[in-house]
Each structure stands twice: as structure tokens, then as C-alpha cells.
Amino acid sequence: MSKVKCDHCHLEFSDDVMIHDGEYRFCCNGCRGIFHLLKDEGLESFYSKMGSTTLSPPAEQFEASSNFDTPAFSERFVTTTKEGLSQVSLVIEGIHCAACVWLNEKALHKMEGVIEAHINYTNNKARITWNPADVKLSA
Structure with missing residues (x-):
């Protein structure tokens, strides 16, 4: 076959x-x-950005954690902007290429309450700014 x-x-x-x-x-x-x-969602241009890159399955399966919404996590990692928005920097594992960065940023920008999302390809760190009245970080 x-x-x-x-x-x-x-x-x-x-x-x-x-x-x-x-x-x-x-x-x-x-x-x-x-x-x-x-x-x-009209994001099929992901495939032209990906080119002939082959994706590999994640080594581990991660699930969204409600721990992101705990006061202890917020106190340690989340800052509040002067506008009252929340901001965090997180490492996103499994970034393979610029298409992964593009796709993750586009998906985050489409979420209600997300104001800004920027992913640095060189260190896989995402800086996300959101309105906590509209969306939880765990989402």
C-alpha cells in the first residue's frame, strides 16, 4: 500500500x-x-507558512490548568497594567517553526478578552495581555 x-x-x-x-x-x-x-476560522494560510515542515506529536499531553487562576499563581507571575489588564509571560513548549508562532498568536487574538499576544520564537516565551473580566488565564 x-x-x-x-x-x-x-x-x-x-x-x-x-x-x-x-x-x-x-x-x-x-x-x-x-x-x-x-x-x-479562515486561518488556512497556516499551511503556506508551514511549507513542507513535518510536525511531530507532542512528547507529553498538557491540559489547561485551573492552577493558572489561583491567587498564588497570580501573585507570583501575573502583573496588572495601569489600565487594569492582566499580563503574564509563559513558555510554550513544542514551538517548531514560525508557522507555530503565527498560529498560536492568531488563535489567542481571536479569543474574547485577549488584548495582546506576542510569542518570541527564539525562547518560546509568550507575553499575553487580557481582560480578566472577560476571560480567565486557564482558558
Whole structure:
């Protein structure tokens, strides 16, 4: 059986194990879901920025943590701007390329309550400014 590339991550698998979705092929439902999310949000230019880069699955699975919303976390890591907005710097693991930076920034900017999001590709540090009345950091 011939190998084909996943239309999201570009990893190659035998066509008989791929998830067929119209003209598209995906190695898993995660890639299929992200592909359709990007397409539905008008962010499909991610793939032109990604070029022929092959993504690899994360070494560990991370879940959003409500610990981000605790007073102890806020006191230590979150600052308040003069406008009353919250700001934090976080390290984002798994940044592979400039397309990852672009995608993460675009996704953050689309979130209600996020005022600014900037990711430094060289150190994977994200600086996020948000209105705590509209969104929690854990989101």
C-alpha cells in the first residue's frame, strides 16, 4: 500500500490507515479537527507558512490548568497594567517553526478578552495581555 502525507502534520502513513475526509487525508482525529478549525476560522494560510515542515506529536499531553487562576499563581507571575489588564509571560513548549508562532498568536487574538499576544520564537516565551473580566488565564 502506498504512503500518503497527512494534510495537517505532513507525517506519512499507509493510505489504508488514514482517515479519509473528502479530498483530504488525516493520520488521526486530532489533525482532522485542527485542520477543520483552521479552515473554519479562515486561518488556512497556516499551511503556506508551514511549507513542507513535518510536525511531530507532542512528547507529553498538557491540559489547561485551573492552577493558572489561583491567587498564588497570580501573585507570583501575573502583573496588572495601569489600565487594569492582566499580563503574564509563559513558555510554550513544542514551538517548531514560525508557522507555530503565527498560529498560536492568531488563535489567542481571536479569543474574547485577549488584548495582546506576542510569542518570541527564539525562547518560546509568550507575553499575553487580557481582560480578566472577560476571560480567565486557564482558558
